Amino acid sequence: MSFPVGIQLAVLAGSQEVPLPMAPGLADLLIDAQVTEVADGQSLFRLTFGAQRSDKGTGPDTQVLAEGSMSPGNRIVIMAMQVAMPTVLIDGLITDIWLDPAQNPSQSRIVISGADLSVAMDLTEKIRGYPDMDDELIVLEILAQYERFAIVPETIPPVESDFPTVLQRTPVQHGTDLDYLYALANRYGYVFTLRPGAVPLTNTAYWGPPKRIGVPAPALTMGDSGFANVNQIVFTQDGRAAFQVSGLIPGPTEATPALPILALEPTLL
Template sequence: MFFQGIRLSLLIGPTVPLPAPPNLIQALDNIEITQTDAGRSGFQLSFKCDRSGVFAAIDYPILKLPLLRPFNRVIVVVTVNAIPHVLMDGIITHQQLSPTSNNSGLLTVTGEDVSVMMDMEEKIVAHPAQPDIAIVPKIIATYAQYGLIPTVIPPAFLDVPNPVERVPVQVGTDLEYLEELAERYAYVYYISPGPVPGTNTAYWGPPTRAGIPQRALSVNLGTSTNVNSINIQHKALTPTFVSGLGEDSLTARSLPVKTFSSLRLPLATQSAMLRTAKARTVLPKKTAGLTYAQMLSRAQAITDASMDQVVEATGELDATRYNGVLKARGLVGLRGVGSTYDGLYYVKNVTHQLRLGEYKQSFTLTREGVGTTTPVVVP
């Protein structure tokens, strides 16, 4: 499918996805893909269908195609300016038929990224003498058939359990356990498609706040404007600090557990605390059986996560004017909204909406405060 310099490729199949046949591409009406750093990303493909002709008297022919059956794998690639971007590598989980008049209708298949296959079986597994940093890649490696490439970032506090004292035990699905381990450090776990079709990056670590920012989102800049709409919120009640006492499981002593600021790489010159000097304060949570280092780590995770979304920007852009693909889970510059909210942001999620002649992207950007840390952003 081609339009305005953008080429769309669809691969689909039961095990190894292959290019979709021409009749399926011609029936394709709409694609919606949501990429997020929290939970599973998802997709919807809508196909026009009809029952015209002698051979369609019994059923819609498109329903007889084995390619659109649940648990088939779908890969969506969009090429902009000769650069391919893998938007989705997922599994079909749902099918919906909406018949209309004149023997026509709309068939919609819905699915989630390949991490849905990590959420299919609950299990009880012990991981003796293994820290979280060792457990995570071990679990990811069992799904090599989906081309998973593990990217695991060690936490600031490394906890190696003594098997005499405790043994980490997984109770639940692999995906649930990976997300549980990530939550302890205010980390995220997600599967990002690419860099090439058929491969995926399994990321377990803090939200990415380093690297080369994406092309800037521009507002009110004449012909350089590429954002259709944007709304920015400053949520003053979001920052949360921890202060209280916790009992160290090794020494049985009550020790102070307190956080002072976020340890994330700053994207704003003025964090919420520097600007207001006020924040919610909570007691340490679920400290029973934890060492002092574990209590400090989990308290810091509460503060880090709360500061991540103090400033939130939501909006929509036109991909043809943006001249590229905005991707979630990375950095992007924002310009044209004033010095308070200009600068770098973390892209929390992006929803891609494609149909013939149209490619729009809705986005959510976040950071911990106001004021830009850079005089210019990548145009």
């Protein structure tokens, strides 16, 4: 792989608690590394290794699999190193291994793919109650179960959130922890993301409104001019998507009248 001058790629792989630098033999086989990050949802990674075979039927794909650090469920940390200062691109877990044999043995590939550490939150379905907890406390309670990943929670309390008592109702989770975190976020128009922290092997879990304040990015430009920065762009409009939401919020007791709600029209800002 080639990178800009002064920038190197570093990959840690191995156990979920203490991943180690990738073995030199594997590093020599690495052809491509891709990291995809979205505003709301899981970040993804993809590592492509050469898997050409010799006349005896053996090849580096055996080394990639037999070495052990690239097994499903193991942790992968991909970092960009500049002047010995690491910038973590993704901290995640391996989910899939693909072997792509080709008619030309020199073009065979083995692909290791996965997603960020929220994969660990999406493995076990549960039915669990959270008595005397509002939604923000539930989020903190769920994230506390994954302290082995050094997750620092960043939660923004919803303005319209209530604090139900056991006499009123008890929130109940039906599904995986990740599904429930997404459901709690969608209730308020929030997002839930898990991103690498400033220090390797630490992560920040954000549960709050979308972050849309920052330095404006350059405009997406197509064409033959020197300002072009994309090769293809596609726009779609979903005519069946919800445009505006309205309804009633029942009071905590039968004697309390229901409160009408009307969401603001969606905006791109």
